[in-house]
Each structure stands twice: as C-alpha cells, then as structure tokens.
Amino acid sequence: MEFIPRSEEEMELRRGAWTAEEDLVLMNYIALHGEGRWSSLARRAGLRRTGKSCRLRWLNYLRPDVRRGNITPEEQLLILELHSRWGNRWSKIAQYLPGRTDNEIKNYWRTRVQKHAKHLHCDVHSKQFKDVLRHLWIPRLVERIQATSGDSPVVASAGAEAPTTCDGPMNAIPELAQVKMSPESSSTGGWSSVDSLGLDFSPPPVSNDFGAGMQGGDDSSGVGGVTGCWSECGYSDLGLPDFDQSIWEEELWSMEDIWLQQQ
DNA sequence: AAAACCAGCAACCGCGGTACC
DNA sequence: AGGTACCGCGGTTGCTGGTTT
Known part of the structure; x- marks a missing residue:
C-alpha cells in the first residue's frame, strides 16, 4: 500500500x-x-x-545486520590502525568493521580518542599523540586481545577477501589477517603487520630512566620517539598527573601502565 | 531532591561526486 | 555538453540519560 x-x-x-x-x-x-x-x-x-x-x-x-553495543578491543585496534592509514574516511573504515556504521565509528573517535588527546593537551593529529597511540594504546589493546583469546599465540586465518567476513574484524582486512600475535615476540605482544601498514609498534625507545625521558630526552631516535611527547602532552611531572585518572582506568592506559612500559 | 553539568549518540546539514535526462 | 536530481560522506548540532554538586 x-x-x-x-x-x-x-x-x-x-x-x-x-x-x-x-x-x-x-x-x-x-x-x-x-x-x-x-x-x-x-x-x-x-x-x-x-x-x-x-x-x-x-x-x-x-538495518538487520547493524551491530550495537560496545566497541571491542579488536575493533578499537582496527579503527586506530585504519584511521592512521586513511584519516577521517569513516565510511571506508566502517567497511572493515562488519555491522558497524561510519557514524558509530566517527562518534567513537570523537568521544573517546579525541577526549584522551584533549586530556593529554595534544592535538589528535599531532605526532605526539600518534606516538602515544602507537606505543601505549595499541600495544595495550593487543595485550587485551591476547588476554581474552587465551595464552596461545593468536594466528588469524589469512585470505579474507571481503570486508563483510564474519570471522572477526581482524580478518576483514588482508594485511591484518596475517597478523600473528605472539607473547614472546615482543613486549607489545608481537604485532607483526606493522611493516606493511607503515606503523611501528615496536616498544617505545624510552631510556632506562623514564623520569629523565619524561623531561624531554633525546628524541633523535626518529620514528616513535615518544619521550618528547610526555613533556609536550603534559606528562612532564609524572608524580602529579594533571588529569582525572579515573577517566583512564576503563579504556586506556593508566599511569601505572606507563610505568610498566618502562620496566 | 533538585539543579547543573557532562558524555554519548542519533540526527541533521552542507558539500562534492555521479548518474540520468 | 550542460543541467538537475540524487546519493553518500564528513562535520556539526542538539537531545537524552547519567553523574556530580
């Protein structure tokens, strides 16, 4: 009718x-x-x-296939990764997260990621914040994914062609489908697709004296020098974080994690 | 208990690209 | 080839529920 x-x-x-x-x-x-x-x-x-x-x-x-509910760590990882490649191409990113909409991903980015950038007094597009993502947030997510998938190394099945695969977000994109996460391969959990993706997930090249690094140590190590970021992002005084830590407890790293990264 | 504030999300808006006439 | 209508995308706004004061 x-x-x-x-x-x-x-x-x-x-x-x-x-x-x-x-x-x-x-x-x-x-x-x-x-x-x-x-x-x-x-x-x-x-x-x-x-x-x-x-x-x-x-x-x-x-739409019947719309997925609702919290963004999983795997999905978060994928969003961070894909955003680093494509920027604010939300619909393109959404293609690789079955059931998620561009609007949802955009909202996630604006409410969560940008919020943390703001608390760090960083621009979300700044090198400093990208370093934080690369060296702290992403390794933390990898660890979380490992923790929930058991102790054995996670080897995603390769060969996924369509973004709509149901095998999980990591398999939806060929480069990520080859990811092997092995606890012993690195302190970050062995995220090994980094070369093909142009990202360096290697451990942060911080000095043994984290406090000294926080003061803005030599960042001549090139990519991934995260040390300079701390002072620029408001971490220059480790003992007195200038933000509400409770914000960090749920989704991101905490000050404790930052210390652990240094061990 | 009420008001103020805040975060998250749904929906709208403007613009560029594309298909069709 | 030019004009128009439509679609899709990214940015922005505003509502709502939850939390804090």
Missing part, C-alpha cells in the same frame, strides 16, 4: 527523533520494495521525512 500525500500538512516534513511507528513503516516498505532511491522511497512509504533522513535511519539503525 503506497501513501500519496495530499494536503500541505501531510507534506510537512518531520524532523528529530524517529518514532517506533516510523521505523516500522520504513522497515516494512524496504522489506517489500528494497532500499535505494531514497527520495521517492520516503514519499511512497508515506513518511514525512527526507530521503536522506530515511537512508540514515536505515543504515545506522534499522
């Missing part, structure tokens, strides 16, 4: 949150006619919404 609007009132476009009724109308219409041609779809379905709005609602919320 197709609804053709007649009066001007009926034509008036709705905005804001979608109602359950509207969701149902949209889902039913797409079930019968398929998606696409959003402008005419909106009219024909009798929804007083723009085609854009319908498309967004469907893609970000109503």
Whole structure:
C-alpha cells in the first residue's frame, strides 16, 4: 500500500527523533520494495521525512545486520590502525568493521580518542599523540586481545577477501589477517603487520630512566620517539598527573601502565 | 531532591561526486 | 555538453540519560 500525500500538512516534513511507528513503516516498505532511491522511497512509504533522513535511519539503525553495543578491543585496534592509514574516511573504515556504521565509528573517535588527546593537551593529529597511540594504546589493546583469546599465540586465518567476513574484524582486512600475535615476540605482544601498514609498534625507545625521558630526552631516535611527547602532552611531572585518572582506568592506559612500559 | 553539568549518540546539514535526462 | 536530481560522506548540532554538586 503506497501513501500519496495530499494536503500541505501531510507534506510537512518531520524532523528529530524517529518514532517506533516510523521505523516500522520504513522497515516494512524496504522489506517489500528494497532500499535505494531514497527520495521517492520516503514519499511512497508515506513518511514525512527526507530521503536522506530515511537512508540514515536505515543504515545506522534499522538495518538487520547493524551491530550495537560496545566497541571491542579488536575493533578499537582496527579503527586506530585504519584511521592512521586513511584519516577521517569513516565510511571506508566502517567497511572493515562488519555491522558497524561510519557514524558509530566517527562518534567513537570523537568521544573517546579525541577526549584522551584533549586530556593529554595534544592535538589528535599531532605526532605526539600518534606516538602515544602507537606505543601505549595499541600495544595495550593487543595485550587485551591476547588476554581474552587465551595464552596461545593468536594466528588469524589469512585470505579474507571481503570486508563483510564474519570471522572477526581482524580478518576483514588482508594485511591484518596475517597478523600473528605472539607473547614472546615482543613486549607489545608481537604485532607483526606493522611493516606493511607503515606503523611501528615496536616498544617505545624510552631510556632506562623514564623520569629523565619524561623531561624531554633525546628524541633523535626518529620514528616513535615518544619521550618528547610526555613533556609536550603534559606528562612532564609524572608524580602529579594533571588529569582525572579515573577517566583512564576503563579504556586506556593508566599511569601505572606507563610505568610498566618502562620496566 | 533538585539543579547543573557532562558524555554519548542519533540526527541533521552542507558539500562534492555521479548518474540520468 | 550542460543541467538537475540524487546519493553518500564528513562535520556539526542538539537531545537524552547519567553523574556530580
């Protein structure tokens, strides 16, 4: 049954949150006619919404394969990795996280990643913050993934071709599918796809005297010199972190982790 | 208990690219 | 070839629920 609007009132476009009724109308219409041609779809379905709005609602919320809930450490790792390659190409990144939408990934980046950059007094695009990601956050995520997958080295099955694979996010991208995580291979858990991805996940080249490094030691080691970052990002005084540590306990590294990195 | 504040997320907006006429 | 409509993307806004004061 197709609804053709007649009066001007009926034509008036709705905005804001979608109602359950509207969701149902949209889902039913797409079930019968398929998606696409959003402008005419909106009219024909009798929804007083723009085609854009319908498309967004469907893609970000109503689609049956949309995954909801917390971003897993694996997914976080993939997001960080892919963002380092492609920047804010959210839809492209989303292709490699089955069930996740570009909007969700974008929100994750803005609310979590940028928040931490802010607390470190870093620009999210700065070399300093990228070093923090590379040497602290990513190794920590790798460790977490290892911890949840047992003690044995994790060898992801290679050969995944389509981003929509169900074998897990790490298999969705060929380079990452070759990743072998071995506890003994490095202190970071042996993230070994780094060469092909242009990232260096090797342990941070900090000095034995972490405190000295925090003071802005020699960063001539080239890539990955994370030491300079600390002073620039507000870590110059280890004893007196200038942020609310509780923020870090859940998602990211803590000051304790930073010390452990140094051991 | 109420007000103020904050974080997270859903939805909107503007723009560029592309397909179609 | 030019114009128009539509689609998709990235940035931004604003609402809502939770937390703090």
